[in-house]
Amino acid sequence: MNVYTNNIIAAAIAFPVIAFAITVPYMIYQYRKFGSIPWIRTLIVYSLAFYLLCAYFLVILPLPEDRSAVVAYAATPQLMPFNFVREFLAETTFSLGDPSTWLATLRDPYVYEAAFNVLLLVPLGMYLRYYFRRTWYQTLLIGFSVTLFFELSQITGLWGAYLHPYRLFDVDDLILNTLGSMVGFWLVGPAMRLLPDIRLVNEEAREAGMRASVTKRALSFFIDVFVAQTASTMVAGALDATGARAAAEAQGVSWGLVSMAVDAVFYLLCFVAIPALTKGQTPAQMLLKLRIVRPDASRARWYQYLARYGFLYALALAPFLALFGIVSLDPAQASEMSSIAAFFADHRAGFVVAWLVFMGAWALSLIVRAIRSAVKKRPFIMLNGVLSATRVMTVDAVQQERDRRSPLDVSAVTALESMIADDGVPLSELMKRAGTAVADEVRAWVPDPSPVVVFAGSGNNGGDGWVAAHALAEAGYRAILVTPDIAERIKAEPARSTAMAAFADASERGLPLSVLVAPDADVLASALDEAKAVVDAVLGTGFSGTELREPYAGWIRAANRRRFEGSREKGRGFHRKRAFERGDHDRSRKSLPTKAKDAPLAVAVDVPSGLGAQTGTIARPTFAADTTVTMLAYKPGLVKPQARRFTGSVELARLVDTAPYLSRLRGIDAADSGVEPSA
Ligand SMILES: NC(=O)C1=CN([C@@H]2O[C@H](COP(=O)(O)OP(=O)(O)OC[C@H]3O[C@@H](n4cnc5c(N)ncnc54)[C@H](OP(=O)(O)O)[C@@H]3O)[C@@H](O)[C@H]2O)[C@@H](O)CC1
Numbered sequence: 001m002n003v004y005t006n007n008i009i010a011a012a013i014a015f016p017v018i019a020f021a022i023t024v025p026y027m028i029y030q031y032r033k034f035g036s037i038p039w040i041r042t043l044i045v046y047s048l049a050f051y052l053l054c055a056y057f058l059v060i061l062p063l064p065e066d067r068s069a070v071v072a073y074a075a076t077p078q079l080m081p082f083n084f085v086r087e088f089l090a091e092t093t094f095s096l097g098d099p100s101t102w103l104a105t106l107r108d109p110y111v112y113e114a115a116f117n118v119l120l121l122v123p124l125g126m127y128l129r130y131y132f133r134r135t136w137y138q139t140l141l142i143g144f145s146v147t148l149f150f151e152l153s154q155i156t157g158l159w160g161a162y163l164h165p166y167r168l169f170d171v172d173d174l175i176l177n178t179l180g181s182m183v184g185f186w187l188v189g190p191a192m193r194l195l196p197d198i199r200l201v202n203e204e205a206r207e208a209g210m211r212a213s214v215t216k217r218a219l220s221f222f223i224d225v226f227v228a229q230t231a232s233t234m235v236a237g238a239l240d241a242t243g244a245r246a247a248a249e250a251q252g253v254s255w256g257l258v259s260m261a262v263d264a265v266f267y268l269l270c271f272v273a274i275p276a277l278t279k280g281q282t283p284a285q286m287l288l289k290l291r292i293v294r295p296d297a298s299r300a301r302w303y304q305y306l307a308r309y310g311f312l313y314a315l316a317l318a319p320f321l322a323l324f325g326i327v328s329l330d331p332a333q334a335s336e337m338s339s340i341a342a343f344f345a346d347h348r349a350g351f352v353v354a355w356l357v358f359m360g361a362w363a364l365s366l367i368v369r370a371i372r373s374a375v376k377k378r379p380f381i382m383l384n385g386v387l388s389a390t391r392v393m394t395v396d397a398v399q400q401e402r403d404r405r406s407p408l409d410v411s412a413v414t415a416l417e418s419m420i421a422d423d424g425v426p427l428s429e430l431m432k433r434a435g436t437a438v439a440d441e442v443r444a445w446v447p448d449p450s451p452v453v454v455f456a457g458s459g460n461n462g463g464d465g466w467v468a469a470h471a472l473a474e475a476g477y478r479a480i481l482v483t484p485d486i487a488e489r490i491k492a493e494p495a496r497s498t499a500m501a502a503f504a505d506a507s508e509r510g511l512p513l514s515v516l517v518a519p520d521a522d523v524l525a526s527a528l529d530e531a532k533a534v535v536d537a538v539l540g541t542g543f544s545g546t547e548l549r550e551p552y553a554g555w556i557r558a559a560n561r562r563r564f565e566g567s568r569e570k571g572r573g574f575h576r577k578r579a580f581e582r583g584d585h586d587r588s589r590k591s592l593p594t595k596a597k598d599a600p601l602a603v604a605v606d607v608p609s610g611l612g613a614q615t616g617t618i619a620r621p622t623f624a625a626d627t628t629v630t631m632l633a634y635k636p637g638l639v640k641p642q643a644r645r646f647t648g649s650v651e652l653a654r655l656v657d658t659a660p661y662l663s664r665l666r667g668i669d670a671a672d673s674g675v676e677p678s679a
C-alpha cells in the first residue's frame, strides 16, 4: 500500500502541471468554437486528465531500477478468472456469524486489492456517463479497453522499455477494473440530477461568446503589445548588432530616438496597418475572434484605428514611459541638464505621487465603469472608443448586428427562395433545414427526453413545425404536434408532403411523435402542463392582420397562459378571468408580465405568430417567445422596437450561403451602405 501512496504523492506534484498542459489545447479549441471558455467543461477535462495520469502511473509504477531486471512474481501471467476469490477462501478465517473475523477480512490483501482494483476505474465510468454520455455497453467496452491497455503495459514491460514484465498481468484485474467502470456508471446516475446538465453548457458558452468581455479585450490588447514590442526590440537589437547604433550616434542621432521610431513602426503595423488590411482585426483580435467596428457594426476606416489606439497608447502606455523617464533622471547631474529636465529631476517624488494619483483615479474610473457595464449588461466603452467612434465586438456579434440592420422585405424573401430553388435547392429542402434548425435550438436548451409541444399551422410555417417535431422525436424527445387537421388535408406545399412524410416515417420507426388533431382546450392544457418546450409554427410570413382566427387564437392564448400563469397543477390562478386577459397581451402594455417559474422554453419559427413579419404589427393574441429562429434573413417586423418582447432573442438560420443572393437582391445599395451582406 505504501508504494501506492508514494506514487500518489509524486503524481500530486508533477501531474497538475502535466494535466494543465493537456487541457490548454482543449481550452483553445473551445474558445475557437464558442467564443468563450466554459469553465465547467475545462474543469471536468482537466480533472479527467489528472485522474487518468494518476491511474496509469499507479498501474505502471514502481519502475525497476534496471532495464533487464527480472521480477519473479510478474514472470507468469495470472490467467485464471476469479483466482483472487479462491486464494481468499483458501486462507481466510472469515465467518459470517463471527463479527470478530470481519475486520481481519477487510485487512486481507486479497480483499483490499480487489476493492482497490474496482475503485481504480469507478471515476472513468462516471466521466463516461456524465460527461461523454455513453450508454452502459459503451462504458463497458471503453472500461474494458482501458483496463486491457493497462494490463498490456504491464505484460510488455511498459511497451518494451523493460526487457521483462515487472508487474503482473492478471485476468482478475481486467474483470475488477471493468466492473469498477460499471460501478461508476451506476453510481453517477442518481447524482446526475444534481450536477449541471453538461449538454446545456454549450449554449450558455455560445451566448457568452457573443460578448466582447473586458477580459477578452484586455487580453487581446496585451498580446498585441507583447507581439509588437517583442518584434520591435528584436529589430532594434539586430540593427544595433549590425553597427547601426554607432553610425547613428556618429551622426549625432540619439539611439533612443531610433529605437522609439522602430517601436512606432511596429505599433502602427499592429494596430493600424494590419487592421486596415483585415477589415478591422489586429493579430490578437484575429486569434480571439474580435473586430474593431463603428458603433453600428459597420466597417471602420484606417484613421479610426489610428485614433483608437493612438488615444489608448497615450492613456495607457505613455504615462508609464514618462514616469520611467522621470525616475531615471539623476538630480546629481542637474547642472548638465536642460532647465526643464532639472526641474523634473528636482521634483521627482512629487511627480511620482502625482502620477500614481492620476493612474489610480483612472484605474478606479475604469473599474467603476466596468462594473456598471457588467451590472447593466451594456458594453464597456472606453474613452478612446468614444473619441475614435469605434468599438470592439466579437466577430459573431458583428455579423448578427449587420444582419439585424439589413432586414429583407417579405416579398424579397420570396424572391430569394425562388433564386435558391433555381440553383437547385428546392423549398422542400429549405423547409427541412428550417425545421432542423428549430429542433437544434430546442435541443440546445432542453435535455431529452422531455415532452415538447409543437403547434403547427396549415401553411408552410406549419411545415417547419412538422419537420421540427419529427427531428425532436428522432432525438429522443416526446414530441406532441398540435395541428388543425391531419397531414393529408394541409393545403400549402411543400408543407403537405413534408408533413405526410414526417408522419409516415415516425409511425414506421415508432418514434415518440404524437399528433393531436384539433384538440379540445382540456387536452391541450394538459399537454402544455408537462411540456418543457413549446414551439410556435402556426403563422409565419404569410400572416398579416390584427386578429387571429380560431383555432390558432385559442392555441396561442393557451401557450401564453402556460408561460405567464404556470401549469395548472401549480394552481396559480389558471382559471381566473385575468389569466385570459393576460394571454391576450393588450397591445397598449409596455412590457409583458413576468414568466412563471416553470415556464417551458418558447421558440417561435420564423416570426412569433401574430407578429406581422413585414410591418411589426402585434395582433391579438401574439405568441411570446424566448427565442425566434428566423429563416434566411431578418424580416423588418422582427427588428421593430415593439417586437422585441415577443420575439425574445432572434437567431438567424441562414439555411444556405445567402451572401451571393443577397448582394444580387440588394444590388447597388449594399455597396453604398458599407455593410457587408454576409461573411
Ligand atoms: N423563407 C424560407 O426560406 C422558408 C420559409 N418557410 C416557411 O414558410 C413560411 C411561410 O409560409 P406561407 O407562405 O405558407 O405562410 P404561413 O406563414 O404559413 O401562413 C399561412 C397560413 O396563415 C393562415 N392565416 C392567414 N391569416 C390568418 C389569420 N388572420 N388568422 C389565422 N390564420 C391565418 C392561413 O390560413 P388560410 O387562409 O389558408 O386558412 C395559412 O394557413 C415562413 O414563415 C417559413 O416559416 C420554410 O418552410 C422554408 C424556408
Ligand SMILES: [K+]
Residues within 6 Å of the ligand: 461, 536, 537, 538, 539, 540, 604, 605, 606, 607, 608, 609
Ligand atoms: K411562427
